[in-house]
Amino acid sequence: MTGLECTASVPERGVDASLSVRAGRTVALLGPNGSGKSTMLAVAAGLLRPGVASVTVGESPALTCHDDRTWVPPHRRPITLLTQDPSLFAGMSVLENVAFGPRARGLSRDAARAAAHGWLERTGVAHLAFARAESLSGGQAQRVAIARALATEPTVLLLDEPLAALDVDAAGEVRALLAGLLTNVTAVIATHHLLDAALLADDVVVMHEGRVAEQGTRADVLTRPRHEFTARLAGRGLLRTPTGFLAPSPAQVTLAVTGGGLPGTIARVEAHAESTRVWVDVPEGILASDVDPVTSPPALVTPGTAVTCEIAPEVSTYT
Structure with missing residues (x-):
């Protein structure tokens, strides 16, 4: 070959x-x-x-x-x-x-x-x-x-x-x-x-x-994507940090309308299996989180809403 x-x-x-x-x-x-x-x-x-x-x-x-x-x-x-x-x-x-x-x-x-x-x-x-x-x-x-x-x-x-x-x-x-x-x-x-x-x-x-x-x-x-297109395709977020990249899965990101965490704005909402996938623009890149549209506040599935994002501590940085 x-x-x-x-x-x-x-x-x-x-x-x-x-x-x-x-x-x-x-x-x-x-x-x-x-x-x-x-x-x-x-x-x-x-x-x-x-x-x-x-x-x-x-x-x-x-x-x-x-x-x-x-x-x-x-x-x-x-x-x-x-x-x-x-x-x-x-x-x-x-x-x-x-x-x-x-x-x-x-x-x-x-x-x-x-x-x-x-x-x-x-x-x-x-x-x-x-x-x-x-x-x-x-x-x-x-x-x-x-x-x-x-x-x-x-x-x-x-x-x-x-x-x-x-x-x-x-x-x-x-x-x-x-x-x-x-x-x-x-x-x-x-x-x-x-x-x-x-x-x-x-x-x-x-x-x-x-x-x-x-x-x-x-x-x-x-x-371990390095480009936003790849991250979106793979269903992951992508953050650029001073030491490298973070690519948390939606399950590793929690959204809230108020509270601590990384500030961002809901950019897109799409159906995903039995939940709703919410994409959030943040200063360092993009994040995705799967939320229940029935039990979550309506603001969490509304584009343009300002939210905060908590990333699970086990997500590691790569270069």
């Missing part, structure tokens, strides 16, 4: 970032819409050709896909990109769709069909082998698209919001499928969902306004 290095400057899209993926690791490329995630994947896949970019698979110069002298077209890169649109070939069977990649690599018709059958088994849709692509449901089509992507045996697999077009049930099923298939695969999954990062990734890279805001292992980034 080999890794991926991708650096790109795309001024017209406001992107200037570098992405590094170690061999056999899955990276979650997290960020809001417009942060540059899809641009980075498009550069890596060869679908976007900026003047300043570098794409290398592994350490061999022979696997340089893009630099100031070289640009390798998408079909010649050992990289496969899967998007939220399955883009299956209409008028062809599921089996023919999945066998297309192996055939393009030079396998015989029988060998390509055998490989396709194997991937359809692994993705749980072997019973649909002879169905027409246009007859599939959204979840079925995405499973077939995953089988087709993996059947090409890519060195690097890129997934751009692959679950965004699915309903909640189908997304959960496909996410569980990917969790099993991405083991020991070099992959990047662009997403803005915490669950995708938590269940699928080994490492996390957070993009904000076209730049890499932070990166590290999944556990480190999601439990």
Whole structure:
């Protein structure tokens, strides 16, 4: 297995970032819409050709896909990109769709069909082998698209919001499928969902306004964030102190209309399970607290209210 290095400057899209993926690791490329995630994947896949970019698979110069002298077209890169649109070939069977990649690599018709059958088994849709692509449901089509992507045996697999077009049930099923298939695969999954990062990734890279805001292992980034977007996504507060950061969970923050503690103003209130999550702007950052809307004073669930915040003593500072 080999890794991926991708650096790109795309001024017209406001992107200037570098992405590094170690061999056999899955990276979650997290960020809001417009942060540059899809641009980075498009550069890596060869679908976007900026003047300043570098794409290398592994350490061999022979696997340089893009630099100031070289640009390798998408079909010649050992990289496969899967998007939220399955883009299956209409008028062809599921089996023919999945066998297309192996055939393009030079396998015989029988060998390509055998490989396709194997991937359809692994993705749980072997019973649909002879169905027409246009007859599939959204979840079925995405499973077939995953089988087709993996059947090409890519060195690097890129997934751009692959679950965004699915309903909640189908997304959960496909996410569980990917969790099993991405083991020991070099992959990047662009997403803005915490669950995708938590269940699928080994490492996390957070993009904000076209730049890499932070990166590290999944556990480190999601439990010890350094950027407000990451903290909000992970459902944590984030305070900057003279000695480092604090990222208390909502359960570690208590709100009151009056009393001691850190002063702040309720910025946003949102439903969360059986409680209400209240986000508070404080001078040093943001805090979140889960409150019971039935038993709590109405002011504690009203944006604009001045409140005080008590943080549990066990919350530790990190740098």
